Amino acid sequence: MALSRSARLAALRLSALATATASVALIAASPGPRPGADGIGDPYFPQLGNGGFDIRHYGLDLDYNPDSDRLAASAEITARAEQSLSTFNLDLQKLTVTSVEVNGRSARFTRSGDEITVKPRHPLAKGRDFTVEVKYNGIPEALSGPIVFGSDYGWMKTTDGVFVACEPNAASTWFPGSDHPSDKATFDIRIKAPKGLTGVSNGRLVSTRTQGGKTVSHWRTDKPMATYLATATIGKFDVRTGRTPGGVPIYVAIDPVLQNSNNVDVYGVTAEVTDYWSELFGKYPFEETGAIVDDMPQAGFSLETQTKPVYSAVRSESTIAHELAHQWFGDSVSVEKWDSIWLNEGFATYSQWLWEEHKGRGNAHDLMRAAYNARPAELPFWQTVVGDPQRDTMFASAVYQRGAMTLQVLREKIGDKAFFKLLRTWVADHKYGNATTKDFIRYAERISGQQLDALFDTWLFTKGKPAL
Structure with a gap:
């Protein structure tokens, strides 16, 4: 059936009106620039890390005076916007920020506790890379409290320089960024220290030169690294x-x-x-x-x-075996959130038993049982939930020892062939990335072909001393 000319014109007008109305509705529904989150929501450290962008690279220039313990520094950060950003946050504790630039232009910023909120001159488009340069100075302060064995940690002054060890949340005591292992990046770290002292950092030494009576050591790591693993240790x-x-x-x-x-x-x-x-x-x-x-x-x-x-x-020797095992378990494969910390510490502790096995000084079966038998059931040790140990007890001995016991029980359950295939596959498939306990359980079940819920529930998530 054919329409008259007037009917056709009316239909066209209605169609145009509908299209315009739909376009307005689409524009209204499209999200505009909005602030990035001030944390990734880790239950142990809700404001660590930042949302809305992914940091790709840090360029840190550090000028340190050991006599005054004063640090004058700049950080050039390359990041990619994961949403359209009106503002974004960086983690930095107590040091004084003197200027911030975004894409080479000065930007406004405010401070609230350990958070810097940066407002660039123009919103940052989703999917685009951008640069941030922060200049800052002051005396970095070590953190203290129950988390790390009751010890200070972070930026710690020594008799001739500084010892820098930042797990879990102290990287932001000496440089701004996204201080959570889920946001890994590559690093260039230049350390300027008085002549006679050596600055040592991650990766490889690119160059050493003298500038103004000081020695500048330039270190570079081309592999992604969690912020807590960065160091700038200085001394003789x-x-x-x-x-x-x-x-x-x-x-x-x-x-x-x-x-x-x-x-x-x-x-x-x-x-x-x-x-x-x-x-x-x-x-x-x-x-x-x-x-x-x-x-x-x-x-x-x-x-x-x-x-x-x-x-x-x-x-x-065992200490070295432990810390080097972490290069695979913790450094290359990092936790997605801190409640999976046993994936670092249980694996590194189990590796100590593997080292003793390798050297002919015992075997993991006997070492596991010795550790198990040495701890009566009434000890608080058995009350730690290894798969979610809570923030202030995330480095409790059970996370290390019961975590290692879990791996030996798993090894004896699925056999050596499947167990060592599991370890190699795990580190190969998650290389330079992040993973969770659920991911590991899924891998263990897939590679072994066995249902392992009961084993992991008993050893990782149930209080009390399990029966062997």
């Missing part, structure tokens, strides 16, 4: 470099004060452990292996800073 060090027998570059820096007080060959053991873990877990994931051994007895702990664990002192 004896440095030895080379390659492991397996060909991995190695850099070991030891405070001369400790050279004769350690009965462990740090360089030799680091090389040997790196090569063995490379055989067992898969190719070493980073540019360089090594160690930073500093005279910092107040710390009382070591940390798996990426490529070069920092040790307040080296007490045993």
Whole structure:
């Protein structure tokens, strides 16, 4: 049936009106620029990290005066907007910010506690890269409290410099960023220190030069790194470099004060452990292996800073085995949120048992049972829920030891072939990324072909001493 000319014109007018109305509605429904979140919502640290963007790279320039403990610094951050941003946040604790630029133009900013809110001159478009330059200064303060064995942690002054070990939330004591392991990035770190002192950081040493009577060491890591794994440890060090027998570059820096007080060959053991873990877990994931051994007895702990664990002192081979296992479990494969911390500490502790097995000094079966039998059922140890240990007890001994026990129970349940295939597949598939306990359970079930809910529920999520 044909329409008359007037009817056709009326229909066209109605169609145009409908199209215009739909366009207005679409524009009204389209989200405009909005603020990025001031945290990623980790239940342990709700305001750590930031929403609305993904940091890709940090360029840090650090000028440190050990006499005054004063730091003058700048951070150039490259990020990608994950939404259209009217403002965004950065984490920085207590240091004074003097200027902020976004894409080379000055930007307004405000401070509220540990949060910097930046308002660029123009909104940042979703999917586009942008740069932020922050200039700041002050005296970084170490954090303290119950989390890290009751010790101070973060930026810690030593007699000749500074010892920097930041897990879980202290990277923002010395540089601005998104201080959560879910937002990994590459780093260039330039450390300017008085002549005679050495600045040691992650990755490989790109260059060393003298500027204004100071030594500038430029370090670069091309592999993604969580912020808590960054270090800028400064002091007097004896440095030895080379390659492991397996060909991995190695850099070991030891405070001369400790050279004769350690009965462990740090360089030799680091090389040997790196090569063995490379055989067992898969190719070493980073540019360089090594160690930073500093005279910092107040710390009382070591940390798996990426490529070069920092040790307040080296007490045993086993300590080195633990921190280097973290290069795979924790550094390359990082937790998505902090409640999965056993994926770091349980795995590294279990690796200590594997090292003893490798050296013929015991086996993981017996070591697990010795640890199990040494702890009566009434001990508080068995009341920690390893799969969700809570913030202030996230480094409780059960996270390490019961986490390791869980892996041995799993190994005996599924057999060596499936177990070691699981470890290698896990680190290969999640390399340079993040993962959760649920992810690991799913992998274990897929690779073993077994239903493992009961095992993991009992060992990770149930209080009390499980029956063997």
